[in-house]
Amino acid sequence: MNLKSMTQKNRLQAGGRIDRNQPVNFEYNGTQYQGFVGDTLASALLANGVDVVGRSFKYSRPRGIVAAGADEPNAVLQLGATEATQVPNVRATQQELFNGLVAKSTNGWPSTDNDLMSYIGKVGGRMMPPGFYYKTFMYPQSLWDTYEKFIRKAAGLGRSPLENDPDIYDHINHHADVMVVGAGPAGLSAALVAGRTGARVILADEQAEFGGMLLHSNEIINGLPAAEWVAGVVAELSKMDNVMLLPRATVNGYHDHNFITIHERRTDHLADLAPKGQVRQRMHRVRAKWVVLATGAIERPLVYANNDVPGCMLASAISTYIKRYSVVPGKELVLMTTNDRGYQAAFDWQDAGRKVVAIVDTRAEPTGACVVEAQKRKLKVIKGSAVIEVKGRKRVSGVVIASINAVGDRVTGNVRTLSCDTVASAGGWSPAVHLSCHTGSRPEWRDDIQAFVPGATVQQQLVAGAINGSYRLAACLEEGGHCGALAAANAGFGEQSDELLEVAIVDNEISESASMALFHIPHTQPTSRAPKQFVDYQTDVTAAGIEVATREGYESIEHVKRYTAMGFGTDQGKLGNINGMAIAAKSMNKSIPETGTTIFRPNYTPITFGAIAGRHCGELFDPKRYSAMHRWHVQHGALFEDVGQWKRPWYFPKTGESMQDSLNRECKAVRDSVGILDASTLGKIDIQGKDAREFLGRVYSNAWAMLGVGKCRYGLMCGEDGMVFDDGVTACLAENHFIMTTTTGGAARVLEWLELYHQTEWSELEVYFNTVTDHWSTLTISGPNSRKLLAELTNDIDLSGDSFKFMDWHAGTVAGVPARVFRISFTGELSFEVNVQANYGMQVWEKVFEAGAKYNLTPYGTETMHVLRAEKGFIIAGQDTDGSVTPMDLGMGWCVSNKKPFSYIGKRGMAREDCLKPNRKQLVGLKTRDPKVVIPEGAQAVADPKQPIPMTMLGHVTSSYYSACLGHSIAMGFVRGGLDKMGEAVYYPQPDGSVIEAEICSPIFLDPKGERQNV
Amino acid sequence: MFSIYCPYCEEHREEDEFHAKGQAHIARPLDPESYSDKEWGEYLYFRDNPRGLHHELWVHATGCRKFFNISRDTLSYEIKETYKVGEQPHFTVNQDK
């Protein structure tokens, strides 16, 4: 670390909104510096005389601080004292200084001050013309990875942390009657007037302090310095319960139906890491009845040769640094302006005791009060002229000025050089229309102010102040008050009385003369041969580059933007876009409105992923759903599988067991004695109504009319296309009362499906659906000893095969708890599904284990369940189906009724010609030649493994396991025409070049007659 | 994020309570068997994709679970109206023009 400590050589002795009694130490590129509380990182760097803050993207030219706010293109730094707290893309102009802040420049590889790339950059004009990416890197494609790595490193786009961010981020939702964006003069008066009506008002501003330009203006409001008026308004607003004030909160997005997203930085100004328990950044999500945009305007720099040399700044930024931060970023200033407002920077510079070399006014005959003031101050005003070129590399050393013609497109002579270290340019103002664009509104050009203002919108939106092209303070205050009142009234609050509107009177407003429409300063050389004239600093787009783009035929401004990358940086071209459009328009001999504008998208400034994620991360990323017996599973060593959002026991390994060992043991226990599965996650839908049976017949492919009370039936559910999408067992509880089970993952979808058809097609059917998934705990007791085990737990259910048949259900008591017991089987063994109210699920589960010890009752998980059912050839909807298979494709034609009078969902779809073709992919069993080999699921079947690639693929494997009970591997999969190919061989080529051969067989590998479950 | 008036709850709710279910007013044919494969395919898969006014079916998924219709401008995303299943829209393309 470099301990060289620089003095704050550019800091004034007095003034500004900084606290000289509170010094703040910080580190920039390894060097320790000092600033004060109230500084931004940018103002502190400037105070310490740091000129170069980065290297440019393409040409690696040294770059300095240009602006004082969100529009800053160059001072985009990497922050963070530790790896975990790294934050990229922080604008130094918006980062408040705190003790211990560590910042690094990113655009300087290998170092910002002196690097290799700058020498390449010198010839970079040839190397990296516009369209560079398209032209250079298209071929050879194999080298793209190399190019990209190099470019990203050289470009220095910042980096994400390699460690987890320890800070807390969150989201909060609000509803507002009036949302005011921006707390400058217009926003403050809008919020004040709206707040006084009692409406719910939110006022947000990206800066630490409310007031905007008023914090450093010389104007007098209601007899008070502007900043004092601000303090009074903020005090009044703070007392209103109906008003929420959000400083340090950037309104980053304006979305449909007046939905606003605000990125609030709550502790970024305090420390590298948020104080314990505090939320670092909060995303406010606001639904507003009315929105007042008072986002102000951004000053446009002028485009002149070498206008990127450190020391070239916006005129307004210079005023801000002097007046607000008490920093004069240089010694000798040349100001170039197209308008009266620009003069203020020279006045402030002079008031700070530094030398104003000249004011270069591009207008031939400026007449405003400011010109008189300049003369009074004995400042040299050079009229009808412009700074056509800057001298210097790491800092401005002088300027070349020349006379220009009246329209400003030609140098007319009188070329001479002035010595200076700072150039301020004032090219007029661009209203900050960004947010109004977010919902699709196109900005409109106004000739009178030479700028785009928000265009027509469908949002409930009002605009006030500089965003509306109203730059006079009195107009800002008046428009703000008016919009605040109108917005509140529209939202149902207050009367629009004049009394409310009298917010403030400006006492010292000065008259202005017309400004000149000038964007691109001419040079003695043609643009293509003049030194680079930068339009977009961050993406290194030059005036010449835009001319090249239009010459090459890119006439749409959207194409010019993409071809040159103008506006593609993290600053979205806040400074450069309008200049770029003007240059494109000029080179195509069109007007700016004819050329059109690109529109801005969220976010206004870069936002952290933390703020986007909020609390939805880590354990809370997605809900984890648990059954009532989950604790038991954890205690007994289960590993879990995600099924939808559910955590289901996957298998229960014992010490030292491999997964296959566990599966073998669990499978054998079920086949030999008895096992138990927690089946609570299956979807369960309670269906009541006299037409319930009819409804079931319409949504399932099989028949339901004859299902008696006390009986269960398996059903397949298809879409209108005839493709299977879910399955399950439904039981008839009473004449008009059924309970349907669905797959675990399909529960919500099936319920919505039933409601869709009931509500939109068959509302005449009397039926109600209610989810009871969570209400019942389901314990599946399966295996030859399941009856004996269950008999020990119930004394009011006759479990004998005669009385309690396969696919029957009975009510009774199990382990002292009322239960519905279903005799259904997904394992092929004698099985009972015990359903009890979920509050008692754990109790019954434990009692079953107490009784089950002597039968070696074994808990089994989903993987064992999969093996057991695959041994029986039972499908799993979603694993063995993929939305493209009919019941017939599954070999389940037995589950399709063609006798039902109603054309049930799926019937017509299944009858399509394509669905009836004999050669469709059909589900079959697969037995590998080598009984130990398990075919990978997803493996593709081919008839001839020697066929040259691309081979003809016949289908794929959907389920594949090793069956310990059978002593060989088993699989199910689709094979084209497979049902007619029993006994034939198919081949599964593997990525390693080997081929697995299998024989097509029935998918029922075990007990084809079903004798085991019918005992 | 849309703000959607649920005609059953009778107030505006945030979009995260709803699911979009595609084009509205696509009635299931009463006699599917009389449809040719082509006609059935059109019923199943072919949907309008208008620039401007569109009628959509939505469901108040985490609210009252009721399906209803929305007349929405696909350009501006304005929701002109919401109405219950079985009701007809007040805004239609012809009238809108």
Added chain:
Amino acid sequence: MSDLMTKTEFKAPPQPAYALMNQLPGQGPRAESPLYHADLATLANKGPVEGGVHLQEQSLLGHLVLRGSLQNKSFVKGFAQVMGFKLPGALQSAEAGEVSVRWIAPDEWMLIVPGAEAFGIEKKLRQVMTGHVSIADVSGGQTVLVLAGKDAINVLKKSSAYDFHDSNFPVGKVVTTTFAKTQAVIRRIGPQKWELVVRRSFADYIWLWLQDACAEYGLIVRG
């Protein structure tokens, strides 16, 4: 299996249309509410005593989902007759003593009663309601959380985009809405007091969520 068939009836109906079942055991079997594992009682004793949010689980209550049409007089009148108060209108709730009912949808209400009374009430409602009516006992499938305190509203605002402001959400109003990444039936039961009905399988997620969202205000668990 029907519990409707009692000795006092003169003749058994041909076949009950709906399956009624008392799902609660007598004394003995232990019931575990959806947040049983969190052991809120112990936390209540050990935890902090000051904070902006209070949380309590009202466990093992009887939850019944009623479905029916307001055009069905036996449904509307039958409810009032059995419960002693009327079915509330859209987004409203009604309560009497330990019994409360929430509007869920135009044809759906959620009744919450003391756990042991659920079956008796279900039976009585079934007896007086005719026509197209459904009653589903969902007592095992959900639980009630009460969130109170001066910062409770902020926790709700962090969890749901619904407008919980006094002007939109007065005491007695009830909404079913998105809550974090699941859903909840939320009823305002006091100026700084809200009741959340959440699903069993999501209860742990909501418990974790609430602890996290309440952290900056201080969470006091009530037993």
